[in-house]
Amino acid sequence: MALFVQKYGGTSVGTVDRIEAVADKVRGFKQQGHDVVVAVSAMSGETNRLISLAKDIQSKPNAREMDVLVSTGEQVTIALLCMALEKRGVSARSYTGSQVKILTDSSHTKARIQDIEVSSIKSDLEAGRVVVVAGFQGVDLDGNITTLGRGGSDTTGVALAAALKADECQIYTDVDGVYTTDPRVVSSAKRLEQITFEEMLEMASLGSKVLQIRAVEFAGKYKVPLRVLSSFEEGPGTLITVEGDSTVEKPVISGIAFNRDEAKLTVMGVPDVPGVASKILGPISQANIEVDVIVQNVAADNTTDFTFTVHRNDYDAAEAVLEKVSAELGAREVVGDNQIAKVSIVGVGMRSHAGVASKMFDALAAENINIQMISTSEIKVSVVIAEKYLELAVRSLHTAFDMDVDDSVSE
Known part of the structure; x- marks a missing residue:
């Protein structure tokens, strides 16, 4: 019992x-x-x-x-x-x-x-x-x-x-479990038998809507075995659990998450002096706007272009804040783009496998998809791209990392 x-x-x-x-x-x-x-x-x-x-x-x-x-x-x-x-x-x-x-x-x-x-x-x-x-x-x-x-x-x-x-x-x-990616985008997406709390947390934070982030955090903290199942059909679902010996033979990449609700803002020609990042992001934070990916490029003329992403709903408010900050800093201009998306590959196997990021970049390059920004952690690589290429990017990555292959065929 x-x-x-x-x-x-x-x-x-x-x-x-x-x-x-x-x-x-x-x-x-x-x-x-x-x-x-x-x-x-x-x-x-x-x-x-x-x-x-x-x-x-x-x-x-x-x-x-x-x-x-x-x-x-x-x-x-x-x-x-x-x-x-x-x-x-x-x-x-x-x-x-x-x-x-x-x-x-x-x-x-x-x-x-x-x-x-x-x-x-x-x-x-x-x-x-x-x-x-x-x-x-x-x-x-x-x-x-x-x-x-x-x-x-x-x-x-x-x-x-x-x-x-x-x-x-x-x-x-x-839904009857956690899939390698959204089956509505990739028809060959597979249901995962098992995934770690760490991977599920990354996927939830990066756009997967299957589970609420705080619930995954709670389950991971107290090591509660978590299973996602369908209310409408029988099946084993997906077990979310701690990383163990069973993960040794796991694929390098467990899933591909994506988020369409992204926008990008750049403050161009900012003086390259200490504290400039704080002067830009401080007012953004005070406006209760969350920042995601950040990139800073320093030019030869001692100025820097400072770029970051926000939720698309916060785009107009963030742009208004930056216009004011830009004037105070003597920056050249503020430019933005609210037609971008973020695509991420997630997997604990990345810890023990080299070349995962380059494989991702090669797959996107083969489809002539330009990468605008990159963010990484131990078990994920995220890229910002034009939104119009989102589904093409997800499909190409799903194929590149052999997620389309039926496991029964390779056994």
Whole structure:
């Protein structure tokens, strides 16, 4: 007998029929003798509907009241799922985040979990019940309802699994696992049997939308085995776990991630003096704009061109900040491009294999794709390119690193 924490996303519980299907799946685990704790999201579209209602009343609603409002979506789901389980003869009990006491800080709309009280959940499990917990929400020390930010139900599931020392945390979604890249871009993309926390974290941060970044961080920190599965079809999914001996024979590259939501800004002709980077990026940071890739080129005339990328939504705001900074620094001009994309190759195998970056660059050069910026870490290489070449780049890299090959053919 094992203890599983299962998380079902909005599409998995999007209708009454789908909630009934989840109840069938959970009953199957109970019939096998397992203990099950379920974390659920709001029904698909419900959170957006609630936010829209708030915006109809107030353009910038109070953050505390927003948390009170949007947390009601999950409350509907936990009650309906428990009803569906009871109908099937499975004893179940629902809990909101505050009833479990998922203790968070007081950062409304983006709270972080600090502790979870699991005594009530353990008592219910010992009594043979399925416990159904509202994802995405918690409570602060003053008893205020808090929410964990978009995708926070993943974090709830992982945190519950860590607190309960579950055998596995299963994330059920509308895809049947983690793929080498987006199958909508590369039809020959393959589902990965296994991937490390480190690789998954890189892929999530670089554009892969399968899992929420904080959930992967949490799972890695507490070494919670994490499995991504489909709610709609049977299959083994993808196991996300710590790096071990099983990774020795892994491919050099596990996946290709990409992000279309990129923009690039360059301050040209900046005096090449100490502290110039701080004078450029300081005001950007103060405007609450996150910077990603940074490149600085020093010219022979003692000036430098300083280039960095931001999220495309921040492009106009960042450009306005730079125009002011440029004037103060005596720079030549500010130029930008909001039609770029970032493509990244990720794999722990890169640590022990040379020539990975050059292979990537050769593949892109063969397609006449110009690389504008490069960023690297131990297990990833990212390049910034023109957005119009994104899908061509992903397909060519997928082929170059032999990800198209069916494993059964080579064995």
